[in-house]
Amino acid sequence: MTVDSWLQAAIADAERRGLPELKPLLEALARATTLLRSADWNEDAAGRPEDRPLHG
Amino acid sequence: MQRGGRKTVPCMDNIDTLTIEEFGRRLRARDLTAEQATDACLRRIEEDNPRLNAFILVMADSARQQARQADRELAAGRDRGPLHGVPISIKDLIDVAGTPTTAASRVREGHAAAHDAPVIVALRDAGAVIVGKTNLHEFAFGTTNEESAFGPARNPYDVSRSPGGSSGGSAASVAAGMALATLGTDTGGSIRIPAAACGIVGLKPRHGELSTDGIVPLSRRLDHVGPLARTVADAALVYYALRGGISNPATSGSHVVAHSWGPHVPSSWGPSSAGSKLPAPVPVSSLRLAVPRGYFCELLEDDVRARFDEAIDRLRAAGARISDVNIRHAHLIPATYLHLVLADAATYHGATLERMPERYTPAVRLRLEMGRYVLAEDFARALEGREILRREVDSALAEHAALLLPSLPIAAPLIGAASVQVGNVTEPVRNLMLRLTQLFNVTGHPAIALPAGRTRTGLPCSVQLVGGETDELLPVALACEPQITGPAPPRSGGPGGG
Secondary structure (H helix, E strand, O other), rough: OOHHHHHHHHHHHHOOOOOOOHHHHHHHHHHHHHHHHOOOOOOOOOOOHHHOOOOO | OOEEEEEEOOOOOOOOOOOOHHOOOOOHOOOOHHHHHHHHHHHHHHHHHHHHHOOOEOHHHHHHHHHHHHHHHOOOOOOOOOOOOOEEEEEOOOOOOOOOOHHHHHHHOOOOOOOOHHHHHEEEEEEOEEEEEEEEHHHHHOOOOOOOOOOOEOOOOOEOOOOOOOOOHHHHHHHHOOOOOEEEEEEOOHHHHHHHHHHHHEEEEOOOOOOOEOOOOOOOOOOOOEEEEEEEEHHHHHHHHOOOOOOHHHHOOEEOOOOOOOOOOOOOOOOOOOOOOOOOOOHHOOOOEEEEEHHOOOOOOOOHHHHHHHHHHHHOOOOOOOEEEOOOOOHHHHHHHHHOOOOOHHHHHHHHHHHHHOOOHHHHHHHHHHHHHOOOOOOOOOOOOHHHHHHHHHHHHHOEEEEEEOOOOOOOEEEEEEEEEOEEEEEHHHHHHHOOOOOOHHHHOOOEEOOOOOEOOOOOOEEEEOOOOOOHHHHHHHHHHHHHOOOOOOOHHHOOOO
């Protein structure tokens, strides 16, 4: 799930539950999640760039 | 005896600066009694708690009984050790049998603790006198003690300001002379932040060293329990009493010497004497310390930066070698911490958020609700980040006795402030308060906050030391304390400000 799709779903759910004031908090969490997902410790199933064949 | 408008107990006119060490010497020299010290604390609570709101529950009757018992025991030759007769307050997150553990929340209405938490058992075994349960940020989920079912606690240096949090009432109680020490908890900084804001010492031991059973959790993987006190030695004495004794010096590497309590002190404390010996401070000139720059030093108020730089200068002048280190993934600390604490807190609060959401303070409720949206995959990423950061802190410590950094980037914020401007940057208060402490909850390393002077307006500043093991950190902190604390501020600038 992308962060954008997660955020849209979370905001919609918060509004459905009568918690529209959650929106700015969820937006802040989304920013943190985006940063976390960008961390270089996250692995990639396609392998690291140096593992890819030079001619690939 | 009247002094400055306050009634004081004879020989107890210094209750707001009395250390556990000095109390111990005077107690055993028969210069004062545990009952007198407890009465002085209770009198200070009666006078100042309406202004500071540090206490949720004052346990005056039981405290006086415990104090008299302590005096009787001592007179009969039974000395339980350094905490014998010492008045101590307890964060109202920790179970004390027969009293409510409110967690500063209406969610806990009707609760009564059936048993003492293990840390309370340890305090009782050590002869401590429990004067009451202190105010906190609701469920420990905040850094200012503003959101509490019992109203905000206030900073003794300036009641318009926060005492920090979440252990704000605890810190205020010690800074204002209502107790000689206190127990707090620390999930993102909640011992060190209020210690910094109130000008006292706060120790977060290594994760897992002290039992958190009988303590309302926020995040069990990040929660710690520990002491706040007026000096490093006092914090160490409480810590060792909670541990039930010090580690074997042969295995810890610490050189242990008997602490001098004066000529009236027996050389042996008896079976419950564990913890009477403090580790000997190491020579400052033997220390290699490391300052993590970058993220940790780029966002500091001017006075905080100045006091930190002055502490470094004093340490260097005393012979310490101080170099810079880099924590490579420091910029990911807040995101890592946030995903861990939110998910863990949501786990604990999920059922009550469904059953009784209106009983939470609104802001805490919203942050808890936020945690219910953390995806499992991102929680797993945060767990990986935790391991990465732990290795980076270990690496930074490899050649050094301790890391040295400010505890708080700002002075105590105004109650009600949502953000603070630091230089050209406006940041939410919460982010700033957690910025320099939360890493060591993520990694579990022991960390201690020490007073380090004041701002130009008289608010406390603080410096943090971080080590590999608590037994290794405490001798370093004992050694560095005079240089970090610096010259004593003018008496008129102490707590008691309106």
